[in-house]
Amino acid sequence: MKIFKKMAVLTLSVAFMGAFAQEEGSILGEYGAITVKMLNGKKTALISGTSTETVEISEDVEVDSIYYDRDYSGEWGKPGTLMLPFDFPSGCLSEFGQIYEMTGIAINGTSETWQIDAKQMGSNGEFSANRPYFVRPNKNQVIFPAWCAGKTTMKKTVGADTKFKFDNWEFRGMYSYKTWEEDDPDLGRVYGFAAKAKEVDGKQIQQGQFVKVKAGAYIRPFRGYLVYNKSNALTKAGANATIAAIEEDLPSAIEVVFHDEEGTTAIYMLNPRTGEFSTANGWYDMKGRKLDKKPTIKGTYFNNGKKVVIK
Numbered sequence: 001m002k003i004f005k006k007m008a009v010l011t012l013s014v015a016f017m018g019a020f021a022q023e024e025g026s027i028l029g030e031y032g033a034i035t036v037k038m039l040n041g042k043k044t045a046l047i048s049g050t051s052t053e054t055v056e057i058s059e060d061v062e063v064d065s066i067y068y069d070r071d072y073s074g075e076w077g078k079p080g081t082l083m084l085p086f087d088f089p090s091g092c093l094s095e096f097g098q099i100y101e102m103t104g105i106a107i108n109g110t111s112e113t114w115q116i117d118a119k120q121m122g123s124n125g126e127f128s129a130n131r132p133y134f135v136r137p138n139k140n141q142v143i144f145p146a147w148c149a150g151k152t153t154m155k156k157t158v159g160a161d162t163k164f165k166f167d168n169w170e171f172r173g174m175y176s177y178k179t180w181e182e183d184d185p186d187l188g189r190v191y192g193f194a195a196k197a198k199e200v201d202g203k204q205i206q207q208g209q210f211v212k213v214k215a216g217a218y219i220r221p222f223r224g225y226l227v228y229n230k231s232n233a234l235t236k237a238g239a240n241a242t243i244a245a246i247e248e249d250l251p252s253a254i255e256v257v258f259h260d261e262e263g264t265t266a267i268y269m270l271n272p273r274t275g276e277f278s279t280a281n282g283w284y285d286m287k288g289r290k291l292d293k294k295p296t297i298k299g300t301y302f303n304n305g306k307k308v309v310i311k
Contacts, residue, residue, distance in 0.1 A: 031057050032175075033221045034085075034154070039065075045154055047084070047222070052177035055221050057085060061154040068142040070222075072097075076138050079256075081192075081224035083132040083162065083173035085155045091123030092148035097137035099127065100258055105166045108255060108289065120260040129155035130162050132173035132224025136258070168229050179218040187215060192225035255290070 022028075022038055029036040033051035037044055042064035049070025066086060082099075090099050100118035108115040118134050121127070162173035180187055190213040219225055283291040284302040295301055300309050 029061060031055055031061075031154070031157075036061065036063060036154075049222060050220065052220060054177070055085065055157050055175035057154055057157040059156055062151060063154055064151055066144055066152065068144075068222075070142065071140060072137040072142075073140045077136055079258075080135050080137065081132050081173075082135045083130065083175075083222055083224055084127070085129050085157050085175075086127070086152055087129045087155070088127050088148060088152060089123070090121035090125035090127045092144055093127065093135075093142065094123060095143045095145060096139050096141070097135055098258075098260070099125075100134040100136070101125075102132075102134060102164070102166065102171050105169050115255040115257060118256065118258050120258065122261060130157065130160040130173065131164065132162065132171055134258070162224075165229070170227050170229050171224055172227060173224045174219050175221050177218065177220055180213050180215055182215045184215070186227055187213065189228035190225055192217070192219055192223075 024038055024041070026038050027035060028038060028043060032053040032055045033048045034055055034057070035046045035048075037046060039046075043062070044065045044067060045061075045063045047066065047068045049068060066084075068084070072080075076097075093099050099121045101121055103117045103119050105116050121133075127133070157175050160175075162175070164171045164173075180190065192213055213225070281304050283294055285291060285295075285299075291301070294303075295310055298310055300307055302308070
């Protein structure tokens with residue numbers, strides 16, 4: 001009889017502890033820059049967009065809702081990057097802004113200049129976990145509407161491959177805080193978005209521009225950057241090539257073209273020498289092809305980064 005009483009007490013104690021762990025505001029798991037809490041009766045993943053802690057998810061975790069805490073004030077329309085450990089329909093972020101998937105880097109046959117192409121993801125697309133994307137926000141906060149805020153899975157980040165290769169370039173997503181030191185082998189080949197307006201080498205860099213990384217620069221988790229893959233370039237260039245020679249052949253400017261379902265929505269210029277990511281000068285058609293002069297045929301074009309209608 002005493003044994004049964006002890007078992008009953010033990011059962012009640014375990015049940016009580018389980019109920020206590022699920023109380024409002026209780027922490028259910030900590031994964032660096034992500035904390036899972038019980039909020040409004042839901043297992044909620046709270047993601048800190050300003051944290052410097054490494055995101056460490058060793059196995060998949062089921063949650064009921066997501067909240068990404070990052071202030072995009074003053075960044076509306078300016079390119080940035082975003083990577084999250086979730087799969088969800090890209091339409092979930094339609095209230096926040098435009099999401100673009102990098103599709104490649106190649107020589108534009110018309111303008112004979114290098115061009116990065118980024119395609120806007122439609123509402124039926126899939127935002128994949130552990131993959132970096134370009135974003136152009138039109139809200140101060142990432143908003144997950146009620147229709148897509150149901151149960152989802154935080155994917156494993158430990159050991160996840162967040163590097164996506166495009167010929168000699170890589171678009172790398174980060175789940176850790178990184179500072180580029182003086183002896184970092186990637187210096188001189190890395191490009192990232194400026195988090196705030198600042199002066200670099202006497203030149204004013206605006207928030208949202210793509211700047212060449214220098215010693216002391218840093219990147220926070222949930223963001224991405226571009227790097228020129230020197231080992232891959234050496235393999236393709238041949239035995240007599242050198243890193244200095246290959247980097248000397250890097251293009252002086254790269255056109256960055258953002259496409260939506262109706263055509264080109266914005267064109268920027270990336271200068272690998274200065275690291276500047278700015279509005280493209282000159283005339284372009286709606287497919288992002290550079291024109292020699294002002295067009296005479298009626299239609300819609302881009303001139304110095306703005307849409308212009310020729311009547």
